[in-house]
Amino acid sequence: MTSPQSRPSIAPPVFKGTPEESAAEWLTCYEHVASLNCWDSDTKVKFLYLALDGDAKKWYTTQLLTGAPSSWSDWAAKLKACFSSRHAAEIAYLRLQNRVQLPTESPEQYFYDVMQLCARVDPKMPEEDRLRHLLRGLQPATMEKMIISNPTTCADFLQILQRLSQATLMGLASWLLPTPVSNTYLPTGAWNSNIHATPNSATTEPVPAPGQPHLLPACTAASYRQQQRLEGEQDFKAIAASLESLSGRLKAIEEEIFRNRVPWPPRTTRADDGRPRCHYCSRNGHISRQCRQRWRDEDREQRNVRDEQAPNLGNGNGRA
Structure with a gap:
């Protein structure tokens, strides 16, 4: 067996332990990298720390403190x-139901993401169900063309989606883009420097119409569209980062407010003006042991008890 290497020649994938990640899929990738690097079980355990991040790394350090497993199989099982939820299939199904093709993603990104979610929901999902999930998330224009093409397999679906995307890019490349036209065709030079236009002159300088279409070469249009797409992605990422930052700040402020809030006890023992409140008659100005209503009621109850016991006294033997 090959001796353990001092450092990996192929870096293992990083696992953070987020709900979007699958521990089973990551272990499969890690085993594949370990096989390529000719790692044995001890080497897999040594390089496991380098492949973990976030909550997964905290879990690893906790295992070291509380009693680490002795073998790689025990590490993988733990x-x-x-990090495998009992509801992983249900969560993947909900994500699959809400998955739609984004305007900024390529056909391959959408296709393989949906296929991965289908595999997480049911590894043996029929081809018809996968095609149904792939078709449902398409944009309306692309969905119409895909229905006309009528793919029968997922591979046919990907090929048709790629052709439609390429056709769209080619159409945009040859499209008339509204760009301003430079006045390079106007006469320039020293010979026209003495020409002065008068306000009443019949001839005026030709000015191109606003929004006049200008035909760009295919290579230039393609790069222009690519630049627009990249700028849109950058703007989207910046907005998402700003929203995430604002959400974090708002959550921190709410936690600070709720943490420092001291709840006031309900005013049940005293009235609003500070006088004591009786628990017996609910009147203000005295307490329960000083309540005259309570004294009267207790005295009435005692008299009733004496009146009930009086007829039974009789001659001392309980007879009248």
């Missing part, structure tokens, strides 16, 4: 048991 990691899978800790």
Whole structure:
């Protein structure tokens, strides 16, 4: 067996333990990288720390403090048991139901993401169900063309989607883009420097109409569209980062407010003006042991008890 290497020649994938990640899929990738690097079980355990981040790394350090497993199989089983939810299939199904093709993503990104979600929901999902999920998330224009093409397999679906995307890019490349036209065709030079236009002159300088279409070469249009797409992605990422930052700040402010809030006890023992409130008659100005209503009621109850016991006294033997 090959001796353990001092450092990996192929870096293992990083696992953070987020709900979007699958521990089983990550372990499969890690095993594949370990096979390419000719790692044995001990080497897999050594490089496991480098492949973890976030909550997964905290879990690893906790295992070291509380009693680490002795073999790689035990490590893999514990990691899978800790980061594999019983509702993983239901969560993947909900994500699959809400998955739609984004304007900024390529056909391959959408296709393989949906296929991965289908595999998480049901590894043996029929081809018809996968095609139905792929078709449902398409944009309306693309969906119409895809229905006309009528793919029968997922591979046919990907090929048709790629052709439609390429056709769209080619159409945009040859499209008339409204760009301003430079006045390079106007006469320039020293010979026209003495020409002065008068306000009443019949001839005026030709000015191109606003929004006049200008035909760009295919290569230039393609790069222009690519630049627009990249700028849109950058703007979207910046907006998402700003929203996430604002959400974090708002959450911190709410936690600070609720943490420092001291709840006031309900005013049940005293009235609003500070006088004591009786628990017996609910009147203000005295307490329960000083309540005259309570004294009267207790005295009435005692008299009733004496009146009930009086007829039974009789001659001392309980007879009248």
